[in-house]
Amino acid sequence: MLRPRFEDEDEVYIPELGDEESDYNAHDRIPHSNAGIALGWSALEQQMFDMLLLNRFAADDQELLDETARTIARLVETFEAHEIARIMAVAMMSFQLAASEDKSFEDEYNKYRDYIKKHPEDLEEI
Numbered sequence: 001m002l003r004p005r006f007e008d009e010d011e012v013y014i015p016e017l018g019d020e021e022s023d024y025n026a027h028d029r030i031p032h033s034n035a036g037i038a039l040g041w042s043a044l045e046q047q048m049f050d051m052l053l054l055n056r057f058a059a060d061d062q063e064l065l066d067e068t069a070r071t072i073a074r075l076v077e078t079f080e081a082h083e084i085a086r087i088m089a090v091a092m093m094s095f096q097l098a099a100s101e102d103k104s105f106e107d108e109y110n111k112y113r114d115y116i117k118k119h120p121e122d123l124e125e126i
Contacts, residue, residue, distance in 0.1 A: 036046045052068065075084050094105035116123050 033046065036049065079087070097103050097105055
């Protein structure tokens, strides 16, 4: 089956979730981007890249995209799925920390590391 390619910029695929009353099923999606069509992406691959490229219309920064892709690849190579979920949860909490307490995760982590260097007896057992 040949899938359509979009030549007009106004017709470029932007993922939409639809409303609650529709029969929309994200798992039934097929690739809609020109690259996804050309590469024969599965619905899962297209959804994955939709999430990665979600801000592609707001910022056209290839270096940031490359760095994000390398970070994801490194996470997947280094950690199990449950560890990645834990890291994501901490990252989201760090945004909350900044918003609600006006503190930086990095600053708080560095304070913790400095404290542990001075008081190794207080190091949490892992």
